[in-house]
Amino acid sequence: MLSIMKTKPTSKEEKIYLKKLGNRLKEYRIKAGYSSYEYFAYDNNISRTQYGKYEAGGNIQFNTLIKILKALGVTIEEFFKGFD
Numbered sequence: 001m002l003s004i005m006k007t008k009p010t011s012k013e014e015k016i017y018l019k020k021l022g023n024r025l026k027e028y029r030i031k032a033g034y035s036s037y038e039y040f041a042y043d044n045n046i047s048r049t050q051y052g053k054y055e056a057g058g059n060i061q062f063n064t065l066i067k068i069l070k071a072l073g074v075t076i077e078e079f080f081k082g083f084d
Contacts, residue, residue, distance in 0.1 A: 015057065018057045018058065018059060018060070019057035020083065021054075021057070021060065021065075021083075022054055022055045022056055022057040022058070023055075024079060024083065025054055025055050025068065025072075026055045028069075028072045028074050028079065029055075029072065032072050032073065037051055037052050037055055038051075038052070040071075043071075044067075044068070044071040046067070046068065046071075051068075054068070
């Protein structure tokens with residue numbers, strides 16, 4: 001199962017999951033009608049720089065992920081469906 005940590009990921013597996021998570025965020029952002037991550041971040045009061053890192057596979061805190069999913073109108077269950 002995916003673990004979301006506060007520190008930099010150390011294992012290859014964690015890096016792979018974070019990259020998948022970033023790709024999934026990008027997918028749902030585009031489905032929400034945002035061609036640019038910067039516009040999405042700006043419209044939802046999220047640091048544009050930090051959000052860009054999340055989509056690139058950067059580490060993310062769970063509470064931040066929840067905030068982003070709410071802004072995208074996506075449930076946790078929907079977001080992680082088929083995520084392995």
